[in-house]
Amino acid sequence: MLAKSFQPCRLPPQAEALRHEIRDFLDTALADYPRADRAYSWMGFDATFTRQLAARGWIGMTWPKRYGGGEQSAFARYVLVEELLAAGAPVLAHWTADRQSGPLLLNYGTESQKMRFLPPICRGESYFCIGMSEPDSGSDLAATRTRGTRVDGGWRVDGTKLWTTNAHRCHYMIALVRTSAGSERQQGLSQLIIDLKAPGVTVRPIMDLAGEAHFNEVVFDNAFVPDDQLIGAEGNGWQQVMSELAYERSGPERYLSSVALLSELLRVAGRLPGSQVEAAVGRMVAHIVVLRQMSLSIAGKLENQENPVIEAACVKDLGTEFEQLMPELAHALLDLQPTLQAAGDYERVLAYVTQVAPSFSLRGGTREIIRGIIARGLGLR
């Protein structure tokens, strides 16, 4: 059944034609960007880079022109994302808005929300984050407790979101909130656009294992959200969030987020033991080629307005496994303990990827949950 779901898909020539233009742009824009920092992948933040990309029309590039978009195909965006990841470009500022907040607003937002929120995203001026997880609600998202209480003109929001990537630099969070008092599980949830600078919102960065503050705790204490910042229908939050996850789980970032390690490995291959390097590089490339085909096939489905949730879960799971294998393969070639302070880029990239790799099977949904989705989709549970 799954084999049929992954139909071969080739990038159309118009999309491929963009690749050289993007590479030329990146060569110039990233000329001074340190090689070791490229290991941050989409966690690298640079507001200037985001604005440069926007000036080329490469944020919201598939969205309608009336909202600032470029009306290009999902395949053109696929090529762009591949090149950004391969270069290790610092894309975090606009990443979430471009990948899923904008498409969510296009699907469910009102006309006035689209006119208000999408053009600033396309100009690289407005950043969004995802407010799903909470202290007791990660895998079990239906246990969401943050509540929105109806008041005159909107909602008062109280509760805590956790692990919110980039919230400390974002303008808005799209939060999953319980707007129906006494409702349970998937019922009574809604999505609100919350202004992170509003009174009653506190954003506290959390240090990760690598010593970086990428994600946050966000506390809402009686924070006011106006009526016109509800996305879609009140109570439809669960369905909307589920449709958003296919965008989050299927892109090339699910297998290219640590590709800087492969690039650095190739650069130093000459000083590592020959046949072992060949075997390690061979395994990595073989994985990437297969994962790319699977991911491309999903891009084809998204282009056809399908919602390939199970296929996206497969790419996420296999991509995660591969990305956690990469540092293991690389370690086997080195007779030293790599550190973030090492002199060589290869050693620093390896140290960084090793430290963040455990999080790959947590972010975007844990391995067990993803495998449950696949099993249910195949009728096995």
Ligand SMILES: Cc1cc2nc3c(=O)[nH]c(=O)nc-3n(C[C@H](O)[C@H](O)[C@H](O)COP(=O)(O)OP(=O)(O)OC[C@H]3O[C@@H](n4cnc5c(N)ncnc54)[C@H](O)[C@@H]3O)c2cc1C
């Ligand atoms: C780098 C990073 C960035 C993140 N960014 C964001 C973000 O921007 N926005 C956001 O909302 N969230 C974000 N998250 C949170 C992420 O989605 C959650 O960590 C994830 O969903 C797991 O939730 P949890 O941490 O509460 O763990 P838990 O749900 O408590 O899971 C703990 C363990 O129990 C297992 N488990 C749980 N339930 C089951 C089950 N039913 N069957 C089998 N095993 C189970 C899990 O697989 C896991 O191994 C981020 C996480 C990371 C690591």
